[in-house]
Amino acid sequence: MSENKRLEKGAGRGVVLRLMKLMTPYLPAIALCVLCVLLVNAAQLVKPYVLKIVVDDYLTAGIDRGVQPLIALGLVYFAVIALGSLAGMFQSRILSRVCQKILATLRVQAFDHIHRMPLADMDDMGSGRLLTRSTNDIETLNEFYVDVLIGLFKDVFLIAGIVVMMFAMSWRLALMGLVTLPLIILITLLCKGALRRNFVRMKALIGRINGFLSESISGIRVIQAFSREKNKYDQLYDLDRQYRKTTLFQVTMNSVMRPLMEFINIGATAILLLYAFGRVETGVIEVGVIVAFNSYIRQFFDPINDLAEKYNSVQSALVSADRVFSLLDDDANLEQPDAPGYDETMRGRVEFRHVWFAYVGEEWVLRDVSFTVNPGEKAAFVGATGAGKTTIISLISRFYRPQKGEILIDGVPVEEWKLSALRKQISVVLQDVFLFTGTIADNVRIHGDIDDAQVARAIELSCADGFVKRLPDGMNAPVAERGATFSTGERQLLSFARAIAHDPAILVLDEATANIDSETERVIQRSIESISKGRTALFIAHRLSTIRACDAIYVLEHGQIVEQGTHEELMAKGGLYASMSAVQEAETAS
Ligand SMILES: Nc1ncnc2c1ncn2[C@@H]1O[C@H](COP(=O)(O)OP(=O)(O)OP(=O)(O)O)[C@@H](O)[C@H]1O
Ligand SMILES: [Mg+2]
Numbered sequence: 001m002s003e004n005k006r007l008e009k010g011a012g013r014g015v016v017l018r019l020m021k022l023m024t025p026y027l028p029a030i031a032l033c034v035l036c037v038l039l040v041n042a043a044q045l046v047k048p049y050v051l052k053i054v055v056d057d058y059l060t061a062g063i064d065r066g067v068q069p070l071i072a073l074g075l076v077y078f079a080v081i082a083l084g085s086l087a088g089m090f091q092s093r094i095l096s097r098v099c100q101k102i103l104a105t106l107r108v109q110a111f112d113h114i115h116r117m118p119l120a121d122m123d124d125m126g127s128g129r130l131l132t133r134s135t136n137d138i139e140t141l142n143e144f145y146v147d148v149l150i151g152l153f154k155d156v157f158l159i160a161g162i163v164v165m166m167f168a169m170s171w172r173l174a175l176m177g178l179v180t181l182p183l184i185i186l187i188t189l190l191c192k193g194a195l196r197r198n199f200v201r202m203k204a205l206i207g208r209i210n211g212f213l214s215e216s217i218s219g220i221r222v223i224q225a226f227s228r229e230k231n232k233y234d235q236l237y238d239l240d241r242q243y244r245k246t247t248l249f250q251v252t253m254n255s256v257m258r259p260l261m262e263f264i265n266i267g268a269t270a271i272l273l274l275y276a277f278g279r280v281e282t283g284v285i286e287v288g289v290i291v292a293f294n295s296y297i298r299q300f301f302d303p304i305n306d307l308a309e310k311y312n313s314v315q316s317a318l319v320s321a322d323r324v325f326s327l328l329d330d331d332a333n334l335e336q337p338d339a340p341g342y343d344e345t346m347r348g349r350v351e352f353r354h355v356w357f358a359y360v361g362e363e364w365v366l367r368d369v370s371f372t373v374n375p376g377e378k379a380a381f382v383g384a385t386g387a388g389k390t391t392i393i394s395l396i397s398r399f400y401r402p403q404k405g406e407i408l409i410d411g412v413p414v415e416e417w418k419l420s421a422l423r424k425q426i427s428v429v430l431q432d433v434f435l436f437t438g439t440i441a442d443n444v445r446i447h448g449d450i451d452d453a454q455v456a457r458a459i460e461l462s463c464a465d466g467f468v469k470r471l472p473d474g475m476n477a478p479v480a481e482r483g484a485t486f487s488t489g490e491r492q493l494l495s496f497a498r499a500i501a502h503d504p505a506i507l508v509l510d511e512a513t514a515n516i517d518s519e520t521e522r523v524i525q526r527s528i529e530s531i532s533k534g535r536t537a538l539f540i541a542h543r544l545s546t547i548r549a550c551d552a553i554y555v556l557e558h559g560q561i562v563e564q565g566t567h568e569e570l571m572a573k574g575g576l577y578a579s580m581s582a583v584q585e586a587e588t589a590s
Contacts, residue, residue, distance in 0.1 A: 015318055019317075030098060033094045033095050036088070037087075043080045043081065048292040051292055052291060053073065099142055110134040113327060113328055116337070119399045121330070128207050128213075141320055147317075148313060179268070187260065191253060195312060198253075202246040203323060261304060269294065342412045346421075350506065352406075357395060365559050366392065378537045397508075398417075398419065429498075429508065434483075439478055440494065506536045506537070508537070509532075511540050544580060545584070553570055
């Protein structure tokens, strides 16, 4: 069953219970909150009763009792209102604090969860959906705590209180006042399903809009370069139109419910007055009681009106909660970077034993790949695009797991390594370099704290010092989002500095020298030689000239190693490598 279908059906009680469980650390504060709510409600309930006493005992009874008791009652009335308001203020303050703390906890949990998600799950999920769950959806839970939980408690308590007060004063009148109740319940039940389905759709659409926006903003250059603005605009417009529909539906529901409730309210008052007709005169009912009832019925409909609207919030919050929890619950495959495991200093031996791997199903991207790279050796992987080179290095760092075969580092299967130890000692320079906002130094010391001298040394070793020194702030120069203000070559060099800053045992460079001019290529070549000295290094290169000195070269074709050997051996063999090399020679010569 698709996730939306499941959400439309609603997980219901389980979700509510979990939301309540999140409150357990704040029980004292919540108890205080409840106390305040009780005070607010008590004040609400007492007000009409005071009015009744005024009318029956003082106004209709004549003036012979003097005005003093009336003033005293007025003061009581005033005090009750003041107390109620104070309690209300106090309550909303406590509640918001608790609520924000709970939301913060959830936000951090979601963030942590997303960061530990295996890449395979991440590919499926998409950034927009993850983003929406950790922002909008969690924010909506605010409504659950403020409107629903405390609001509901307040409303239900008030309604119960009113019913009790009404029955205590006159059970006949009370029954008359409540004849409309079944109608209200019926209407609410009828709207329930439609509202919930609408909220599920609404939230899924917000997710898609967020994803669309974040992708469009990060891909803005491509969009501009290909003049796709209009096209993207139309796509967004279309998404937005669908979203508008869901919002409109919700607003329509609200705008129908409110007047409907108002009608019922008036109906209830009319019934009350009709019933009272003639009975006041005969003394069966006191005028004060009618006055009080009139107030109570109005008060009774306020929370009911509220309830109907809160019903919206409840549905919205529950759908969100369900979405957040379904993300958090999906933790079977979560990575545990610090789970116990093999945690030794790496010597740098990499071994693949008959590794088979597919991203989806049985579409093998790697077929029976076996090779060994000994500590300090340099190996290179070459092959056509899509041959599976990047996939090999993703497996070494355990970003994905192979379906068959074994990958060993220093003779220990990668699954048995402590993940943080594994990733700290294997530095991977990815095909597309990602720089974070901050300074150059921040980006270099990404793995953890190292001092400025070590950062400077890494920059120097990777030959990045040439351009870093030219910047006004040197290595403290700011880096814009994704390093947009640096050239591709400069970004590449910075990623090298980052890779060796922590002196890893194994260095993996993916596609280091693609798409750059020959001057930069020479700098990068020098940088690679310098940073790979004294450690195991795996290179992936399209330019065969850069890997001639490697101890072993593996030629991949459709996920299989079809040739292997040194440059000389492979040239002598006259196979795929030799022909690739010949083509490239001819290209550079021309
Ligand atoms: N996350 C993924 N999900 C599904 N298929 C993928 C994924 N990443 C890569 N592939 C597929 O796996 C195959 C091998 O991809 P890989 O990135 O390893 O190629 P490559 O040899 O590095 O190519 P290039 O030289 O272009 O970088 C390709 O057919 C690609 O479409
Ligand atoms: Mg690749």
